[in-house]
Amino acid sequence: xxxxxxxxxxxxxxxxxxxxxxxxxxxxxxxxxxxxxxxxxxxxxxxxxxxxxxxxxxxxxxxxxxxxxxxxxxxxxxxxxxxxxxxxxxxxxxxxxxxxxxxxxxxxxxxxxxxxxxxxxxxxxxxxxxxxxxxxxxxxxxxxxxxxxxxxxxxxxxxxxxxxxxxxxxxxxxxxxxxxxxxxxxxxxxxxxxxxxxxxxxxxxxxxxxxxxxxxxxxxxxxxxxxxxxxxxxxxxxxxxxxxxxxxxxxxxxxxxxxxxxxxxxxxxxxxxxxxxxxxxxxxxxxxxxxxxxxxxxxxxxxxxxxxxxxxxxxxxxxxxxxxxxxxxxxxxxxxxxxxxxxxxxxxxxxxxxxxxxxxxxxxxxxxxxxxxxxxx
Amino acid sequence: xxxxxxxxxxxxxxxxxxxxxxxxxxxxxxxxxxxxxxxxxxxxxxxxxxxxxxxxxxxxxxxxxxxxxxxxxxxxxxxxxxxxxxxxxxxxxxxxxxxxxxxxxxxxxxxxxxxxxxxxxxxxxxxxxxxxxxxxxxxxxxxxxxxxxxxxxxxxxxxxxxxxxxxxxxxxxxxxxxxxxxxxxxxxxxxxxxxxxxxxxxxxxxxxxxxxxxxxxxxxxxxxxxxxxxxxxxxxxxxxxxxxxxxxxxxxxxxxxxxxxxxxxxxxxxxxxxxxxxxxxxxxxxxxxxxxxxxxxxxxxxxxxxxxxxxxxxxxxxxxxxxxxxxxxxxxxxxxxxxxxxxxxxxxxxxxxxxxxxxxxxxxxxxxxxxxxxxxxxxxxxxxxxxxxxx
Numbered sequence: 100x101x102x103x104x105x106x107x108x109x110x111x112x113x114x115x116x117x118x119x120x121x122x123x124x125x126x127x128x129x130x131x132x133x134x135x136x137x138x139x140x141x142x143x144x145x146x147x148x149x150x151x152x153x154x155x156x157x158x159x160x161x162x163x164x165x166x167x168x169x170x171x172x173x174x175x176x177x178x179x180x181x182x183x184x185x186x187x188x189x190x191x192x193x194x195x196x197x198x199x200x201x202x203x204x205x206x207x208x209x210x211x212x213x214x215x216x217x218x219x220x221x222x223x224x225x226x227x228x229x230x231x232x233x234x235x236x237x238x239x240x241x242x243x244x245x246x247x248x249x250x251x252x253x254x255x256x257x258x259x260x261x262x263x264x265x266x267x268x269x270x271x272x273x274x275x276x277x278x279x280x281x282x283x284x285x286x287x288x289x290x291x292x293x294x295x296x297x298x299x300x301x302x303x304x305x306x307x308x309x310x311x312x313x314x315x316x317x318x319x320x321x322x323x324x325x326x327x328x329x330x331x332x333x334x335x336x337x338x339x340x341x342x343x344x345x346x347x348x349x350x351x352x353x354x355x356x357x358x359x360x361x362x363x364x365x366x367x368x369x370x371x372x373x374x375x376x377x378x379x380x381x382x383x384x385x386x387x388x389x390x391x392x393x394x395x396x397x398x399x400x401x402x403x404x405x406x407x408x409x410x411x412x413x414x415x416x417x418x419x420x421x422x423x424x425x426x427x428x429x430x431x432x433x434x435x436x437x438x439x440x441x442x443x444x445x446x447x448x449x450x451x452x453x454x455x456x457x458x459x460x461x462x463x464x465x466x467x468x469x470x471x472x473x474x475x476x
Numbered sequence: 477x478x479x480x481x482x483x484x485x486x487x488x489x490x491x492x493x494x495x496x497x498x499x500x501x502x503x504x505x506x507x508x509x510x511x512x513x514x515x516x517x518x519x520x521x522x523x524x525x526x527x528x529x530x531x532x533x534x535x536x537x538x539x540x541x542x543x544x545x546x547x548x549x550x551x552x553x554x555x556x557x558x559x560x561x562x563x564x565x566x567x568x569x570x571x572x573x574x575x576x577x578x579x580x581x582x583x584x585x586x587x588x589x590x591x592x593x594x595x596x597x598x599x600x601x602x603x604x605x606x607x608x609x610x611x612x613x614x615x616x617x618x619x620x621x622x623x624x625x626x627x628x629x630x631x632x633x634x635x636x637x638x639x640x641x642x643x644x645x646x647x648x649x650x651x652x653x654x655x656x657x658x659x660x661x662x663x664x665x666x667x668x669x670x671x672x673x674x675x676x677x678x679x680x681x682x683x684x685x686x687x688x689x690x691x692x693x694x695x696x697x698x699x700x701x702x703x704x705x706x707x708x709x710x711x712x713x714x715x716x717x718x719x720x721x722x723x724x725x726x727x728x729x730x731x732x733x734x735x736x737x738x739x740x741x742x743x744x745x746x747x748x749x750x751x752x753x754x755x756x757x758x759x760x761x762x763x764x765x766x767x768x769x770x771x772x773x774x775x776x777x778x779x780x781x782x783x784x785x786x787x788x789x790x791x792x793x794x795x796x797x798x799x800x801x802x803x804x805x806x807x808x809x810x811x812x813x814x815x816x817x818x819x820x821x822x823x824x825x826x827x828x829x830x831x832x833x834x835x836x837x838x839x840x841x842x843x844x845x846x847x848x849x850x851x852x853x854x855x856x857x858x859x860x861x862x863x864x865x866x867x
Contacts, residue, residue, distance in 0.1 A: 104527075106593070106594035109594070109595065109676075110594065110595070111528075111592070111593040111594050111595040111676065113527075113528065113593065113594075148492070148514060148517050148518055148521070149484065149488045149489070149491075149492060149518055149522075150488065151483075151484075151517070151518065151521035151522055151529070152521060152529055154531070162594055185495060185499075185514070188495045189491040189492050189495050190491070194495075195490075195491045195494060195495070198494050198495050198497075198498040199494050199498075201498055201502075202494060202497050202498045202501060205498075205501050205502065206501065209501070232559070233559050340555065340558045340559065343554070343558065344551060344554045344555055344558075347554045348505075348547070348550065348551055348554065349505075351550070
């Protein structure tokens with residue numbers, strides 16, 4: 100006997116009722132009221148969810164609701180076949196543990212490998228026009244709000260352009276569709292002229308005046324230009340857009356129906372994930388530069404020289420005699436939030452490539468392990 | 477008076493939740509509508525009053541098409557946002573135009589998909605009113621603020637003692653205008669949601685005043701200032717304890733010794749998250765204060781026909797305690813405590829909701845309703861339109 104409540108169709112009035120099942124027919128007796136007697140297959144049984152009241156709809160639209168889920172599962176075994184799959188996952192502890200482990204593994208796997216892999220495939224499959232579309236108006240925007248016209252002499256600019264076109268582009272370019280072009284700009288921030296180089300996905304590379312002035316020789320400039328070409332060849336801008344789309348959508352789906360408070364933690368999480376991707380891109384562009392430098396018989400140490408000089412210039416604008424100390428704990432926390440690998444790590448990899456260079460190798464096999472890099476010899 | 481109760485448990489919901497998350501991941505998100513249905517069914521069915529419970533009737537199939545459209549829109553928004561900021565502004569503007577329609581559609585769908593003791597809810601709001609409440613009034617508020625700001629800047633540029641007087645008048649005027657308009661919009665929204673909600677043939681009716689909403693927002697602002705002040709004192713006390721009072725001066729003293737400043741900053745790096753956490757906890761407290769006051773006021777002044785009255789017995793400290801410990805537990809367990817947090821939040825809300833029905837619910841009969849598409853509710857979900865109502 101299964102005890103429960105009975106509701107007439109559309110009514111909120113409840114009456115006590117009892118359901119008796121014999122073979123494939125049933126008798127439902129409503130206290131002080133009607134009695135139903137029919138075949139089991141005329142009843143519509145809902146699927147089970149935890150231990151919430153189970154609803155059984157009769158042919159006339161009236162409803163019998165009961166807490167006795169186990170008895171219902173037993174009596175309606177035949178009708179419920181295939182319907183209880185999700186509940187059987189939820190109700191068996193070992194499946195819950197398996198689901199738990201799989202969830203953690205697939206979440207980590209998704210962000211660590213799935214997103215970069217899929218973004219890579221999609222970025223490579225898109226036509227080069229996409230890159231031009233993304234880059235359109237970017238330089239105009241930067242010119243309007245950030246950059247000023249270059250103050251380098253026309254001759255100096257012409258020389259650098261010529262060298263870039265004749266030597267650097269042929270060295271690094273693997274795709275005829277990309278038309279490389281070098282732009283010179285002045286970037287002033289207060290009284291500080293900022294050294295930097297940027298790549299737009301269209302093939303435009305922007306170098307600032309201060310960067311050109313800080314370069315002590317041709318090799319240093321080539322190293323940075325090759326690094327920027329690496330970003331373009333690997334389609335990093337496109338990849339970043341696709342990656343952050345994946346992250347945003349995935350995060351929204353995971354916490355979609357939570358309240359605003361959880362969002363703050365989630366925001367930090369996605370920042371960590373996307374800075375991680377960005378650091379990956381930077382290392383990839385570094386390696387691109389180093390590999391091509393080896394091929395062209397240039398010493399990769401030039402890259403670390405110019406990197407160090409730019410960092411020193413930016414860190415001690417007022418007094419260049421103060422040597423910055425190692426602030427390990429703080430710096431390490433910052434590393435996880437940073438969009439670039441620390442200069443120390445990048446310089447270390449450059450050093451290893453430089454070692455290959457001195458041995459006269461044109462290919463250098465470096466085990467890619469950012470964290471343990473300093474211990475490699 | 478009878479209070480609602482929540483019969484579910486964190487452990488039981490954890491099992492449902494983890495299976496939902498797993499199936500959503502391995503189907504690359506396609507399972508989400510079905511997960512949502514199981515989720516809602518669990519919370520609705522465990523919300524009980526006097527042996528009767530709520531029920532959620534939507535099916536995954538019903539939600540699926542709306543979900544696909546919402547996801548397509550959301551993904552294109554994320555992509556356009558990165559490629560062209562202007563394009564995303566246009567998309568947001570279009571979406572903003574659609575928000576009143578989305579709110580109405582999602583209200584209708586959600587109410588019709590909800591029943592209590594076998595009788596369904598319904599929503600009879602009109603589109604015109606939705607545009608007035610969720611479009612015209614907010615825009616008017618915005619234009620008003622812009623106008624006052626312009627007047628203020630202009631009067632200050634006059635110069636002299638007159639400028640100070642005028643500037644002060646406009647500033648006070650702006651605050652008064654802001655407090656009044658926000659209370660006005662809140663009253664209109666509450667009336668829109670409540671007065672058009674139906675339970676079977678019964679109609680909800682609310683009687684709220686601008687004055688009371690103004691009082692609530694002034695009190696909340698006062699509490700917010702006080703709480704932030706206290707947090708500020710605690711944080712700066714911790715700050716100076718960490719680095720020493722002398723170097724706090726060094727921060728202000730600019731670049732006499734850049735090295736010392738960097739060193740102190742680095743020392744602070746590991747504790748900064750703790751300070752950040754203090755500020756979040758303080759904000760949660762203010763949120764709890766605001767929820768409690770608003771909810772208690774609205775519930776006390778809402779009726780279902782002339783027969784059923786409501787009251788909310790929520791108190792600030794217990795609610796703040798639940799919300800803050802929930803937040804910390806979710807952070808510390810990297811999200812795993814989420815099911816327990818959700819159950820605790822549901823429990824404190826329901827147990828502080830009281831219903832006083834003299835005749836009982838037996839007189840209410842279900843109205844005939846046609847089905848409606850779930851598109852509105854799904855798009856609203858994806859773009860986080862906060863409808864701000866719930867039991």
